[in-house]
């Protein structure tokens with residue numbers, strides 16, 4: 001493809017060379033440069049990508065997109081732009097041949113519920129025979145294949161590449177989690193989404209490498225409603241107004257509020273053999289009686305968002321109902337098989353809001369005891385630890401305090417912070433710093449009727465310690481512990497005979 005075609009929707013100045021050159025690929029990491037590509041220099045958090053220009057040229061970059069003046073190399077075209085990330089997005093759109101135009105595109109933003117809502121939409125659409133690809137925290141999903149990604153909302157190039165793959169594999173729809181940082185850093189630029197969804201807004205992602213303050217965080221989420229045709233908004237959230245400020249799309253609303261276009265009624269718990277979930281009804285633009293296979297009022301909200309968008313597709317009501325009844329999301333209130341007469345769940349809750357939601361929901365099932373095993377991530381705001389301790393102390397009968405991704409911090413320091421929150425509310429707890437030992441403790445001390453929540457890691461299959469990600473999948477660990485216990489029992493039995 002010619003450079004001039006790649007740049008057709010961009011504003012730029014040509015500092016050197018010709019735009020009439022063939023470009024093999026668009027690359028923003030010098031380590032991946034191939035001969036004849038254009039290298040886009042991004043200013044990052046760790047390092048300024050301009051530093052890698054000599055390396056990129058050495059490896060054969062044919063053209064450069066830069067923000068700095070004064071870049072010059074023999075035989076290399078140099079294009080200067082104001083914002084290289086935004087330019088990368090628009091170039092990627094062209095490079096992959098505008099795949100978004102061949103799909104119905106949906107983006108989900110909000111502090112919580114993105115992954116779950118995306119999975120619900122996919123479950124409904126696939127039930128209705130509409131092949132749907134998704135992009136988010138769980139990776140890129142097409143059919144049953146998962147392609148790992150670095151970010152919830154990957155870089156624009158990866159998004160465009162994934163959409164092209166979806167089209168060529170027969171997908172008709174694409175759903176992406178649009179994190180506020182993804183929106184801020186132009187990762188979804190160049191896509192006019194058919195639908196944008198706002199789930200909710202609460203304090204998170206404030207810090208040096210994230211958002212300056214809550215106002216900026218909300219403003220970034222609001223960007224989606226200038227980049228979609230129809231916005232579907234949770235009207236019960238107090239920030240619904242703020243997030244739609246300056247919107248350019250049609251707006252439809254959902255929630256428990258009678259003013260919503262799609263109104264929910266009730267949130268009855270349903271616990272039958274093998275099914276733990278919630279039942280509710282809807283009125284307004286869609287009248288349904290719904291069972292969702294994930295418990296909690298927050299599941300009603302996620303399901304409402306999914307219904308609000310899926311009703312726009314030409315599908316049967318029954319497909320919506322079946323899709324929600326059978327939905328499973330890895331690590332989101334995921335029931336794990338255990339042999340005893342207790343329930344074990346893996347959940348991604350890793351801050352106080354999510355934890356409060358999931359634990360207060362589970363309390364309603366009136367378990368014999370609610371046991372919560374959790375830790376907190378290192379090199380993340382300390383306030384999370386105190387708050388999580390407090391929430392678990394208030395809502396759990398027993399907290400099992402352990403490690404999470406401690407990153408570059410000492411796990412005992414993190415645990416000490418969690419204990420401050422637990423002690424503040426007089427919560428009962430045990431401390432078992434090794435996560436595998438903590439899971440074993442939960443299993444070996446479970447009593448009939450207990451609900452045990454392993455919180456924090458959700459879908460993750462690693463433990464991040466001092467810059468290294470060690471393989472650790474809680475499902476495998478649980479199975480191993482159960483198998484080992486079973487073997488021990490068998491040995492005892494045979495010894496007794």
Ligand SMILES: CC(=O)N[C@H]1[C@@H](OP(=O)(O)OP(=O)(O)OC[C@H]2O[C@@H](n3ccc(=O)[nH]c3=O)[C@H](O)[C@@H]2O)O[C@H](CO)[C@@H](O)[C@@H]1O[C@H](C)C(=O)N[C@@H](C)C(=O)N[C@H](CCC(=O)O)C(=O)O
Pocket residue numbers: 028029030031041042043044045046047048049052150151152153154155179180181182205209210
């Ligand atoms: C803090 C942050 O946003 N970092 C993102 C950023 O990386 P960076 O700024 O650290 O990149 P850098 O290491 O400084 O490098 C700058 C540039 O030099 C290039 N480089 C680097 C080294 C080299 O040898 N050659 C080279 O060309 C890099 O490819 C990059 O283009 O740009 C990268 C590529 O675009 C992103 O993958 C990366 O996301 C990191 C992994 C991250 O964790 N981001 C978080 C904050 C994030 O985005 N989170 C949200 C989810 C939040 C939510 O749950 O709502 C998300 O959407 O994932």
Ligand SMILES: Nc1ncnc2c1ncn2[C@@H]1O[C@H](COP(=O)(O)OP(=O)(O)OP(=O)(O)O)[C@@H](O)[C@H]1O
Pocket residue numbers: 110111112113114115116117137152177199200298299301302331332333347348349353354355357358
């Ligand atoms: N609508 C919601 N409101 C509040 N909490 C929710 C909601 N949906 C899910 N949760 C809780 O938050 C956890 C994370 O949910 P989910 O992964 O769907 O959200 P997310 O927006 O993708 O989160 P993250 O940005 O942390 O990956 C769930 O395990 C559940 O405990």
